[in-house]
Amino acid sequence: AYRKGGYHAVRIGDPFNGGRYIAQRKLGWGNFSTVWLAYDTKSSKFVALKIQKSAAEFAEAALHEIQVLSAIANGNPSDSKCVIRLIDQFKHSGPNGQHLCMVLEFLGDSLLRLIKHNRYKGLPLNKVRELCKSILMGLDYLHRELGIIHTDLKPENVLLVSTIDPSKDPEKSGLTPILERPEGNPNGGVVSNAIEKKLKRRARKAVAKIALRRDSMGGIKVREKKSLDGIDLRCKVVDFGNACWADQQLAEEIQTREYRAPEVILGAGYSFSVDMWSFACMAFELATGEMMFAPKCGQGFSEDEDHLARMMEFLGKMPRKVAITGSRSKEYFDRHGDLKRIRRLKFWSLDRVLVEKCNFNESDAREFTDFLSPLLDFAPDKRPTAEQSLQHPWLEIKSPNPSEEEKEDFGKLAVGMTNLQFEVGR
Numbered sequence: 001a002y003r004k005g006g007y008h009a010v011r012i013g014d015p016f017n018g019g020r021y022i023a024q025r026k027l028g029w030g031n032f033s034t035v036w037l038a039y040d041t042k043s044s045k046f047v048a049l050k051i052q053k054s055a056a057e058f059a060e061a062a063l064h065e066i067q068v069l070s071a072i073a074n075g076n077p078s079d080s081k082c083v084i085r086l087i088d089q090f091k092h093s094g095p096n097g098q099h100l101c102m103v104l105e106f107l108g109d110s111l112l113r114l115i116k117h118n119r120y121k122g123l124p125l126n127k128v129r130e131l132c133k134s135i136l137m138g139l140d141y142l143h144r145e146l147g148i149i150h151t152d153l154k155p156e157n158v159l160l161v162s163t164i165d166p167s168k169d170p171e172k173s174g175l176t177p178i179l180e181r182p183e184g185n186p187n188g189g190v191v192s193n194a195i196e197k198k199l200k201r202r203a204r205k206a207v208a209k210i211a212l213r214r215d216s217m218g219g220i221k222v223r224e225k226k227s228l229d230g231i232d233l234r235c236k237v238v239d240f241g242n243a244c245w246a247d248q249q250l251a252e253e254i255q256t257r258e259y260r261a262p263e264v265i266l267g268a269g270y271s272f273s274v275d276m277w278s279f280a281c282m283a284f285e286l287a288t289g290e291m292m293f294a295p296k297c298g299q300g301f302s303e304d305e306d307h308l309a310r311m312m313e314f315l316g317k318m319p320r321k322v323a324i325t326g327s328r329s330k331e332y333f334d335r336h337g338d339l340k341r342i343r344r345l346k347f348w349s350l351d352r353v354l355v356e357k358c359n360f361n362e363s364d365a366r367e368f369t370d371f372l373s374p375l376l377d378f379a380p381d382k383r384p385t386a387e388q389s390l391q392h393p394w395l396e397i398k399s400p401n402p403s404e405e406e407k408e409d410f411g412k413l414a415v416g417m418t419n420l421q422f423e424v425g426r
């Protein structure tokens with residue numbers, strides 16, 4: 001809603017913060033903000049400009065997010081921790097009010113897009129390992145050094161680090177900085193959906209052109225293979241709007257449904273280990289292309305109950321002691337620790353699911369299960385920390401000979417990545 005208290009309408013070429021940042025195109029939006037690709041004239045780099053809605057509750061939320069992001073940036077001067085970096089912050093006054101703005105480093109596509117792009121088939125395990133390492137390094141930093149719980153870890157909130165620096169390589173990225181408002185912009189220059197579509201088309205064409213050029217020069221196959229081995233998938237954890245310090249928790253109900261830990265559903269209190277649960281769900285999804293838990297409500301039972309049932313079908317029965325400790329336990333469990341309204345569970349262990357449903361070979365399934373299942377312990381205190389998980393041997397395995405099929409899949413992925421990174425809108 002572009003009205004009082006709502007989003008700020010941006011036109012391409014609009015200056016921000018006394019002219020330091022120039023709006024280039026829209027990257028995305030959420031419930032709280034619109035996010036713009038902007039050009040930083042001071043550093044000559046592209047950045048992401050997050051412009052918050054102006055109403056008081058959004059301003060308050062932005063202040064909290066800025067507080068968390070500042071703590072994250074202060075402890076990470078060398079930018080080695082796999083978390084998004086806050087570059088600047090300022091206020092911007094517009095017709096709809098005053099908007100808090102965050103300037104963040106410009107990152108690539110989310111892991112959700114990567115999963116979609118790979119047609120929900122799962123990524124090669126070597127790539128999953130690389131991504132897992134980055135995410136765990138981010139979590140270890142947040143948890144151990146800062147005492148911060150992310151509380152909303154999911155594929156959408158982990159973004160790839162671009163393999164191309166658009167400020168150094170405008171041709172490859174298809175991005176050249178726009179420094180002023182283009183003339184003759186219809187609609188008074190406000191970016192309407194129609195213009196956005198046109199820009200999108202133009203961006204796609206630019207990328208297609210590059211691909212074509214490479215193709216016509218021949219040797220694309222060779223290049224692809226080379227770049228494949230070289231591509232070091234890296235990613236960073238983003239979206240700290242819901243993050244909190246472990247000793248200053250703000251909400252009882254946290255996390256996005258599919259990635260929610262059992263103790264949150266049961267109202268049994270939570271700590272850093274909720275992020276480890278979500279991490280495991282996400283690792284499973286990266287490797288298989290499917291969500292680990294996608295609960296639905298049904299006749300005679302709620303979404304929460306279905307969720308708990310699915311957890312137990314995968315991971316075995318929840319120990320009675322854990323099941324009965326939450327403030328909502330009595331709604332779901334009887335005094336024996338059995339679900340009240342879902343009586344028959346179809347047990348199907350994790351490694352069998354990987355083999356029988358996801359076509360893993362036996363040893364891959366065994367090794368991956370060995371990594372994942374401790375993270376999915378029903379007892380939060382028993383889950384390994386991010387620091388401990390980083391020591392797990394699974395992360396050091398190198399699948400020696402990726403199958404031809406796998407190679408080809410990732411070939412598409414690698415090419416697609418540069419495509420995706422600069423696609424407009426999401």
Ligand code: ATP
Pocket residue numbers: 027028029030031032033034035048050084104105106107108159238239241426
């Ligand atoms: P939410 O409702 O998810 O809390 P929000 O208003 O807090 O939304 P974000 O989720 O931070 O906004 O950002 C919205 C979208 O903008 C993201 O999903 C992503 O597509 C894009 N985006 C955000 N930050 C960046 C960045 N640093 N680089 C590139 N794209 C980004």
Ligand code: MG
Pocket residue numbers: 030157239
């Ligand atoms: Mg978000």
Ligand code: MG
Pocket residue numbers: 030032239240241242
């Ligand atoms: Mg947010």
